[in-house]
Structure formats: C-alpha cells, structure tokens
Amino acid sequence: MKKATDYNFRVKDSVLGVQFLFVAFGALVLVPILTGLDANVALFTAGIGTLIFQFITREKTPPIFLASSFAFIAPISIGVKQWGIAATMSGLIAAGLLYVIISFVIRAKGDQFIHRFLPPVVVGPVIMSIGLSLSSAAVNMAMGKTGTGDAILVDYDIAIVISLISLAATVLISLLGKGVFKLIPILGGIVIGYLVSLYYGIIDFSSVSNAKWFSIPNFTTPEFNWQAIIFILPVAIAPTVEHIGDMLAISKVTKEDYLKKPGLKNTLLGDGLATSVAALFGGPPNTTYSEVTGAVTITKAYNPAIMTWTAITAIILAFCGKLGGILATIPVPVMGGIMLLLFGIIASIGISTLVKANVDMSCSRNMTIVAMILVFSIGGMVFKFGGFEFSGIGLGAITGIILNYILPQPRQ
16 A cells, blocks of 8 residues: 555656646746757756756755756857857856855855855846846847847737737736746746737748657757856856845745755755756756746645656656757747846846845945946946956956945945
C-alpha cells in the first residue's frame, strides 16, 4: 500500500511540475525571442539551471524554478548585435561568476555586505534603466518594425491593432484573472495576439513545417571577449538584489526562512552557477520566477521535488523542434504589445525600490546618484580606457556604486 501511495504522490508531483512550467513558459521564451537567442536552448538551460540550484541548496531547497532573466534583455540584445552570440555568452558567464564571488563574500562577511555595497539608491535607478533603455524597441515592434526601427515587418495599420489587443489582453488577464490564469498574463497575451494575427493572415508557418519533431537545440559555444565581459558584468548588480527579494518572497509563502537555511550564500551560489552553465550552452541567464512562486502560493505545493519535474519537463521540451518552429512564428507586433507593458513594469519596479526604502529624493546626494545612473545608462554615455569601453546600464551601475561611496552624506 505504501508503494502505491508513493507512486500516486509522484504522479501528482509530476503533473504539478508540468503545470508550473506552463505558468513560467511565456516569460521563459520571451527573453530569447527578444534577444536573438534560441528558445529551445533557453528551455534546456532553465531545466539544467534549476537542477544545479537544487543540488547546491540540497540542505534545504526552496520550491522555486529558475529561468530566463528579464534584467539581461538589454545587454544581451546589444551584445549579440555588436559581438555575436558566442562572445556575448562570455559576458554572461562572467555575470554568473560574479554571483559566485558575492556568495563567497557573504559566506565570509555576512549578508549585510550586499546592503552596504548595493543600497536602494543605486539598485532602484539601475532597474529603472533596464526598463527604460528598452522602451524604444518595444514601441518600434508594436508599430510593426524591427526593434531598431530600421525595417518595416508588418504594415502599421495592422500592427498597431495587433499590438494594442495583445497589450490589453495581458493587462486584463493580470488584473482580472483568477487562480492560475492570473499568473500567466504574458502567455495569455501571446495567445490572444497570435489569434488576432491569424485573422489578419500575417503568420508564416514555414518554420513549423521545416522543423523536425526531434531536434538538438542550437547550442552555442562561448568565445572569450573582454569587451562583452566588461559591458555585461555590472548588469548583474540589479539581479543580485532581486535574488534576495525572491528568497524573501518564497520564505513568506512557505513559512521557512531560506535566508538562514540553506542561506543566501548557497542560494546565490546556485543562481550564479546556473547562470554560468546556461551561458556555456548559449542560453540566457537564470533567475527565480515570481510567477512560479505565485503558483506555489495558490497550490500550497511546497515540495521542491515538484520543481524537479518542472525542470525535467523543460529539458524534454527543449528537444522538440516543432515547438521552436511555432515560437518563431509569433509576429513582431504581438511581442511589441506585451513589451510595452513589461518594460514599463520593470521601470516601475525600480521606482518601487526607491519608495519602499524611503529614499529621500529631496536630498541632493541621492538626486545626484539617481540622475547620473539614469543619464549614463540611457543617454549613451561611453567611457574609454585603453582598448576597453564602458557604456549602457553597466556604466550607470558602476557610476552609482562609486558615487555612493565618494559623495559625502548630508549634514544632519
């Protein structure tokens, strides 16, 4: 009887695991679609990354799933255009290793180190920069153009209808959805936008017909590139702080303090190794998914073994060539409409970071730090040292950290 009960429990776990992948799927594949990476590789590396995280935190594993990080969309997009996918991966490997280094510093000095090194006055505007720097690409795609606006892919009159319907569907699902449906606004927006695109007849199914049912994902071997590393590395600052927030969230849901056991030193180590290993295969960096945490809250499924099934399902689906072919047919206006909301939300999270920490924006010191981060990150400032260039969000993050250290505190 016990064996039968155990078997039934495992079957239930596997079904829940597949459901959780469904919740994460829209956001998971959105990042590679937007950045030029392979969605099937992202599925594979999400599964592998989650298993690595579980191995590192096996002492007390949180019930979380790791997948594509939105924080790296801008640097990956720029890196792929400037240096190619292989070189960009070297920067992402370095970002993962930075997590690893920080985890060892925390192991030695305690987790207060992060709060001193990365206060909200620095992290908030860095997160804002991530969203705002991508806003022009979202607008261009919503109007039927490429992300850079160089070419028209879909007629404006059709594109604007599709993008706004996709946007409206995503917003309405997030606001009015019940239960698990509330957790899949991105996937819902993609489905609705896709159906509208079918009505307009703008979808080309040749990628599906040409794809095989079983196919090895387009793995990419990284190539060492110092410029890509220097450009991408500082961007890992914001996700590091985001990781702490994610661990606090899942701790509140399960009533377990994961910051104590397995401890931030281990969860951040697992996240870092998962990100570096993902880049070894040509996949995007990993981060813990709040959508899945929301699903855990609803289902009360706290067993981390369920996420093992989620990871295994993601790995299996990665080898389905038809799935990649279907994802390739998603029209630009559909993605653009969803991006209008998504990147605005990312910027809003940055503002929320400042508000929740009660950062005094009437203080000249704080205003200076925030201003320089935003202008350097979004305005296109470039600092050149020898053969290296610092620019974009990475430059903004470094600038914020330095200013936070050198600017004197205001007199009381």
